[in-house]
Amino acid sequence: MRRTRTLGYMTTTNAEISARLRLIRRTRSLTLSDVERESKGVIKAIALGSYERGDRCLSISKAIVIANHYQLPLAYLLTGQRESKEKRSSLIIDVYRLKKLIAETQSEQSITTTIIYSFLTGIIKKRQDFNAQVLSLRESDCHYLTMILGCSTNEILEILDERKLRIVLNTK
Numbered sequence: 001m002r003r004t005r006t007l008g009y010m011t012t013t014n015a016e017i018s019a020r021l022r023l024i025r026r027t028r029s030l031t032l033s034d035v036e037r038e039s040k041g042v043i044k045a046i047a048l049g050s051y052e053r054g055d056r057c058l059s060i061s062k063a064i065v066i067a068n069h070y071q072l073p074l075a076y077l078l079t080g081q082r083e084s085k086e087k088r089s090s091l092i093i094d095v096y097r098l099k100k101l102i103a104e105t106q107s108e109q110s111i112t113t114t115i116i117y118s119f120l121t122g123i124i125k126k127r128q129d130f131n132a133q134v135l136s137l138r139e140s141d142c143h144y145l146t147m148i149l150g151c152s153t154n155e156i157l158e159i160l161d162e163r164k165l166r167i168v169l170n171t172k
Contacts (some may be wrong), residue, residue: 012078017077017078019052020077020080021048021066021077024077025052027167029100035048036048042069043069048066071131072134091136091137091141092136092166093165093167094134094165095124095132095135096134097163097164116160116165119148123135123137134167
């Protein structure tokens with residue numbers, strides 16, 4: 001039986017929430033054990049696996065804990081939709097993955113990756129969002145990044161996708 005929940009103007013299913021949970025974790029290259037370790041045992045690997053498979057009901061309080069751990073809006077976790085204030089953002093970057101990529105490939109990173117990292121670090125400092133795992137770039141940020149790199153927006157998207165740094169939110 002497929003249960004559907006209506007959240008405001010959207011419709012979502014338990015299966016979609018489960019798939020989204022798994023996608024978020026895998027996008028960050030984390031195992032279930034990694035999440036348990038990072039959360040200091042607050043999110044148990046066995047429970048998260050059950051949520052991801054849809055074998056266990058996800059309570060609102062646990063959804064909040066998981067969303068906070070991933071530093072994502074609860075609305076995205078539950079619906080896959082951007083919050084109204086995020087709709088102005090044209091690009092969302094996985095800062096967690098970028099930091100990991102920089103650390104892993106320090107000696108062999110490309111100049112493009114270094115420039116992107118420096119640019120995003122500057123935005124994080126300006127916004128004073130030092131714990132950011134995800135960064136929403138505004139239209140003007142994207143414009144400046146195209147000027148710095150000397151390429152088009154589409155080329156930047158290709159670069160980010162190639163490095164798996166862009167988070168694509170469903171806009172149904």
